[in-house]
Amino acid sequence: MVNVSQPALSMQIKELEAILGTTLVERSPRDLRLTREGRSVLDRANRILAEAMELEADARNARGLGELNIGMIPTVAPYLLPGTLAALRAADITRDLRLREAQTADLLDGLREGRLDAVIIADPAPAPDLIAQPLFTDHFVLAGSRSRLNALSTSPEALRPVGLPPDQLLLLDEGHCLADQALEVCALDRRQTRLDLGASSLSTLCGLVAQGFGLTFLPEIALATETRGSPSLALRRFDAPEPARQITLVRRAGTAQAGWCSELAGHIEQAAALLVAQAAKIAPPA
Template sequence: MELTPLRYFLRAADRENFTQAAKDLSVSQPALSRAVAGLEKELGRPLFERDGRCVRLTDAGRAFRTKAARIVGLADDARAELVDDGRTGAVRLAVIPTLAPHLLPGLLRDFVAIRSEAEVRVAETVTAECVRKVRAGESDLAVLSNPVPDPALHVERLYEEELLAALPAGHRLADAAARPSLTVNDLQSEPFVLLGEAHCLSDEVLSFCRRSAVQPVVLERTSQLATVKALVAAGHGVSLIPAAAAGEDDGIVYRRLTGDRPTRTVVAAWDPERYVSKLTKAFLDVLRGQRAG
């Protein structure tokens, strides 16, 4: 059994789409289909149920997926361990968009200072895709916020980050002199501007509000934190923004909440069953000393 068809099978299983899997692997879709069909013939069982462009794993496919991932992982890890000199090569990092702009500049600067020959390949993407990349062996490490939606990953807490209330300038709650303290209850029934549902920050904001018995009116959803801030500045609503992202933004007043303050826990996550290179361990040591901002 060759490794290439196994890699094709695993990517198709992840994507549930042969065309997308072939694109990811930079091969033609017919070549990927032939490789998977050959694997099914060799095993004597169908691995996928085909339904137009979408494919779904059969029971046999789900059982085989675990074994195939282990085989490919062991082969990749064996090679990685043999060539690992701790100085050259690449660290493949997946990081969520609400952390990347504020965490990466200092992190990469400090890492380059101790490993100038190494390369860091960054994939900025949402939580679910960060997890998928680590599980698929496409990323060595992910930096995201808790909870991490995969119990199989090893999760290490890095730091806690406070979320600040972002208010349009001139908003009734923006004047600290007139209202010295601000609680989450003061935001009750205020229209909220949030990131799209794929972003964990929105889950954190809504979970905090629910714990505090506050039901925000979600007025806008967008995919970029910069757009959230622009909409707040334009008076479309209020939001909760990570402290590291709260700068000198025209039209926005940032305020800390008193009492029960909203926070998020920033973590590193990796697959404990995969080989962790010396370079990745060195990167982790630098990461442990970082704070966003």
């Protein structure tokens, strides 16, 4: 939303084209499309807007207002948020925290556009405009019904991801990085899995596999939450080397290394350490 009427916006674009001496938009009776020059201007405008928002955030932090806009992926947020938020509130009760839970691509867009100050994601690809700070390693555990896991014990490859029967593997909907990571460690593509459920949460998958509908991957940090009140859900550790994902705090390269960044990283690491310790009791390492 730009809070400008369509005729006024069209006039402003034409005025900008006149100032720049180039056409920014291709106009037809049924469609509008950016020209090559228009795309270049849009990219630069987005960078300028991000810098302006970052300048505002830096000034706000300097005044001690301490507003933070943080994003987390859905397979991390429900498990890390409670402990992290409690620690942040205890450290500064006046801090204004705004949190967004979304998939990786959306979070990185929000970060680059200046709407988010930092995001917590898994295994980010290197990017020159971003700085990634590794936080902790989150191992995967195999989850399913007891009978289904017991049936796997007859195979010598049962406790290795590549040895799992692909027709029994249930995954999150496309777009979730955890699903992509599970497929990668199993050397599979989605077409080889038995059922595409469109599930958007680990809780949904856990409910299904506990009733014998298949097998799924659970990250260690989710074990305490997802096994609570679910006695029919069984777990099995993989043989070494255990498959895992790297949870990382990502910020823009232009963001000053302010105290809030290291503070946030420290609180997340502490919350994760507690969850991993609980996971070791629920599903002891082999």
